[in-house]
Amino acid sequence: MPELPEVESIRRKLNQILSNRQIKNIEVRRDKSFLAFPTASAEILNNKVVEVKRRAKILQIVLSGQRDLLVHLKMTGQLIFVDKDGQRAGGGHPSADWINELPGKHTRVIFEFKDGSRLFFNDMRVFGWIRSPLKKDVDQEFVNYGPDIDDPNLTVDYLLNAAKRRQIPIKQFIMDNAVICGVGNIYASESLFVTGINPTKSAKEISKKEMTVLLEAMQKIIAHSTQLGGTTFDGKYVGVDGFAGGFQKELKVYGRDEQSCFKCGTLISKIKQGGRGTFFCSTCQKN
Ligand SMILES: [Zn+2]
DSSP states (O other), rough: OOOOHHHHHHHHHHHHHHTTTEEEEEESGGGGGBBBBBHHHHHHHHBEEEEEETTTTTEEEESSSSSEEEEEOOTTTEEEEEEETEEEEEEEEEEEGTTTOOSTTEEEEEEEESSEEEEEEEEEOOEEEEEOOOOGGGGHTTTTTTOOTTTTTHHHHHHHHHHHHHHHHHHHHHHHHHHHBSOOOOHHHHHHHHHTTTTTGGGGGGGGHHHHHHHHHHHHHHHHHHTTTOOOTTTOOOOOTSSSOOOGOOOOSOTTSSSSTTTTTOOOOOOOETTTTEEEEETOOOO
């Protein structure tokens, strides 16, 4: 599943590519992939793309009309843009659809633009979705989400306050979208390692000093990964131009179980928390 740095990398590329293109036609090949499309279709056609924004891992394609498009790639979604000369760009789950003829058997939605270019939404497992809420209702879509990790208004006090009420380990706390968005499994393990906090420590036991360094670490690591185009792991993600992201080379603990800690040489441990693998060093992260 793409994490926030991957989705942000896709956003930056699509923002350059799609801006100002005018939608000529939309073909929905699988109803489930574009929820409530028929209601919205007349209002979306002939709209221009104004910009591509992002909230959590949801892309928001801002249109010139009454509605915007929201896209969640989930596990296997891809957005592949093909210009009128057949040049491709995009991002999401890597699969043969990158190079195969489009539309392919996993193509769920096709946006056709006035200039002859097209945007394909492919989704093998059909967990991803597109919606087109009215602009005034877009905020409502995010009502259950905490602030994004890269939100400049996110504070240590907010996190400490949210942690007070939670009986969960800090690793699960920072991955909870209702608390903060954008700290996926890889970045949670990496941030806790850098700050020396044990992932099993209860969220409400985290001191102000620890929360301060943890927030800094999460923001720094995620910003760095975004600059590198995200992380490729298990072939789950390819970058916008079909190239892998660069962050996987920088991983300190994630995916390194039974290998030596770069700081102290202890073998990295792997445990399960909330069904997800957690990687940590039992020496460097005692507390
Ligand atoms: Zn260590």
